[in-house]
Amino acid sequence: EDIQLLKELKVNHYLLSISWPRILPTGIKTEQVNEKGIEFYNNTINSLLENKIIPIVILYYWDLPQVLQEKYSGWQNISMINYFNDYADLCFENFGDSVKHWITFSNPWAVAEEGYETGKHAPGMRLSASGAYKAAHHIIKAHAKVWHSYNKRWRRKQQGMVGISLTSAWGEPVDLSNPKDIEAAETYVQFYLGWFANPIFSGDYPEIMKNYIGRKSTQQGPGMSRLPTFSAQEKSYIKGTSDFLGIGHFTTRYITHKNYPSLQGASYHTDRDLAELVDPKWPDPGSKWLYSVPWGFRRLLNFVKTQYGNPLIYVTENGVSEKAQCPQLCDEWRMEYLKDYINEMLKAINDGVNVRGYTAWSLLDKFEWKEGYSARFGLYYVDFNNENKLRYPKASVQYYKKIIGANGFPNAREVHSWYQKATETCSTTNRLLAAEPLTTHMEMVTEIVVPTVFTLCILISAVLLMFLLRKHSL
Known part of the structure; x- marks a missing residue:
C-alpha cells in the first residue's frame, strides 16, 4: 500500500534501509542467515521496480545487532569492520542484481557522537570524545572495505554504485569581518561533514x-x-571510496568563536572551541532544533563542490517536522520549507554543483529515534492509535507531487495555485480525520455494544420463558 502511495506521488526513486539484525540475527554471517528477512527485502525491492521506482538502499541506519554490541562493544571494536563487510557482501549477493545504488552508512556522525560519547542514541554509551572518534575511525574503515569489496567482486557484474550519506547543518560566521568567527564556522562544518567526507575524498581527517x-x-x-591516525597505506586505501556523496540537511546555525578551557574535560563539543547561535527571526516550524534557513542549503552544497572536487551528489534527507502533536494535515509550513529549500538546491545546481537527485524526509510519519513517534516528518499522517495505522495525505502530498511533475517551479502564479489546491484538499481530509473519533465510537457501538445488548436480551427472554413454563407446570 505504501509503494502505491509512492507511485501516486510519481517519485522515481525511494530510499530504504536494510536492517542488519533482520537478516543476520547475531550479526555474523557464518552463524545464522534469516531467509525470511531476505525474502521480505527481495519482495519490497521487486515491488518498487515493478512500479518503476528505483530503490536506493542503505546498509546501515543505526540498527546494530545487539549481540555485536554486548560481545564486542559495537563500533569500539575493530572486528566490526569484517563483520560489516560480510553483511554487506550478503546483501550484494542477494539484492545486487536489482539494486544499483548502495549507501554504506547514513549519518555516521550521529552513530559516533551520540551513540558513543553523549549516549543520546543507541547503544547509549558515554565514553567521552575518545569513544566518538574511535567509533568514527572504525566506521570509515568499514565503509572503505565495503567499497573495495564491491569494486573487486560485484561491480563488473552488477554495474552499481556505492556511496555514503552524511548529514550536516551549515555553519555561518556571526561576524564576517572577524577571522576567529570565520575559522569557527569552518571548524563547525569540518567537525560535522569533514570528519567523514575528508578521509573518503581526500585521504585524511581535516587539518x-x-x-x-x-x-x-x-x-x-x-x-x-x-x-586516531590513519597509516599511509590506510589513507591511500580509503581515499576515493565513494561513487557519490549522499547529503542530508535540515538546518543552519550561526557560529562564533568560544574558547573552552581544558579543565572542562574532553568532549567533541569543547574540542571545537565554538558556540552555536540562532536568529530569533528564523521560523521554527517543528522540532526545537530545526529552524528553517534555506540559504544555508545552497552554501553547504557549494562547500561540498569546492572542498571535494564537485562529486556526484544525491540529497538523501531534507524535511521538517510538525508544529503540534494534534493532527496537522494542512501543513503550510512544510510546503513553504520544501519550496524554499528545493529552490536553494536548484540555485546550487545553477552554480555548477553536481546534484543528481533529491529525497524529501519522509514519506510517512515514523519512529524518529529518541523522539519516538512524537516528531512527525511525514508527507502522510499516520494514525498510530488506529489498529491499522491508517495513512492520511497532508497538503504537502499534493504540493510535492506538483514539484515532481514540473521538476521544479515553473512560475510564481502556478506555484501559488498548487498551494491553494493543496490547502483545499487537506481541509476536506482534515474534517474526515476530525470525525475519526466519532467514527471509531460508532464502530464500537455497532460491533460491540449492539451485539452485547442483543445477546443480553436473548438471555433475559430465555430466563423469563423458563420461569413462565415452570410456573405453568406447577
Missing part, C-alpha cells in the same frame, strides 16, 4: 580537526591525540 583535537589533547595531559 583543522587534527590541530584542534591535538592541541586540546596535549593540554589535558601528555601523550597522543585522542583523534
Whole structure:
C-alpha cells in the first residue's frame, strides 16, 4: 500500500534501509542467515521496480545487532569492520542484481557522537570524545572495505554504485569581518561533514580537526591525540571510496568563536572551541532544533563542490517536522520549507554543483529515534492509535507531487495555485480525520455494544420463558 502511495506521488526513486539484525540475527554471517528477512527485502525491492521506482538502499541506519554490541562493544571494536563487510557482501549477493545504488552508512556522525560519547542514541554509551572518534575511525574503515569489496567482486557484474550519506547543518560566521568567527564556522562544518567526507575524498581527517583535537589533547595531559591516525597505506586505501556523496540537511546555525578551557574535560563539543547561535527571526516550524534557513542549503552544497572536487551528489534527507502533536494535515509550513529549500538546491545546481537527485524526509510519519513517534516528518499522517495505522495525505502530498511533475517551479502564479489546491484538499481530509473519533465510537457501538445488548436480551427472554413454563407446570 505504501509503494502505491509512492507511485501516486510519481517519485522515481525511494530510499530504504536494510536492517542488519533482520537478516543476520547475531550479526555474523557464518552463524545464522534469516531467509525470511531476505525474502521480505527481495519482495519490497521487486515491488518498487515493478512500479518503476528505483530503490536506493542503505546498509546501515543505526540498527546494530545487539549481540555485536554486548560481545564486542559495537563500533569500539575493530572486528566490526569484517563483520560489516560480510553483511554487506550478503546483501550484494542477494539484492545486487536489482539494486544499483548502495549507501554504506547514513549519518555516521550521529552513530559516533551520540551513540558513543553523549549516549543520546543507541547503544547509549558515554565514553567521552575518545569513544566518538574511535567509533568514527572504525566506521570509515568499514565503509572503505565495503567499497573495495564491491569494486573487486560485484561491480563488473552488477554495474552499481556505492556511496555514503552524511548529514550536516551549515555553519555561518556571526561576524564576517572577524577571522576567529570565520575559522569557527569552518571548524563547525569540518567537525560535522569533514570528519567523514575528508578521509573518503581526500585521504585524511581535516587539518583543522587534527590541530584542534591535538592541541586540546596535549593540554589535558601528555601523550597522543585522542583523534586516531590513519597509516599511509590506510589513507591511500580509503581515499576515493565513494561513487557519490549522499547529503542530508535540515538546518543552519550561526557560529562564533568560544574558547573552552581544558579543565572542562574532553568532549567533541569543547574540542571545537565554538558556540552555536540562532536568529530569533528564523521560523521554527517543528522540532526545537530545526529552524528553517534555506540559504544555508545552497552554501553547504557549494562547500561540498569546492572542498571535494564537485562529486556526484544525491540529497538523501531534507524535511521538517510538525508544529503540534494534534493532527496537522494542512501543513503550510512544510510546503513553504520544501519550496524554499528545493529552490536553494536548484540555485546550487545553477552554480555548477553536481546534484543528481533529491529525497524529501519522509514519506510517512515514523519512529524518529529518541523522539519516538512524537516528531512527525511525514508527507502522510499516520494514525498510530488506529489498529491499522491508517495513512492520511497532508497538503504537502499534493504540493510535492506538483514539484515532481514540473521538476521544479515553473512560475510564481502556478506555484501559488498548487498551494491553494493543496490547502483545499487537506481541509476536506482534515474534517474526515476530525470525525475519526466519532467514527471509531460508532464502530464500537455497532460491533460491540449492539451485539452485547442483543445477546443480553436473548438471555433475559430465555430466563423469563423458563420461569413462565415452570410456573405453568406447577
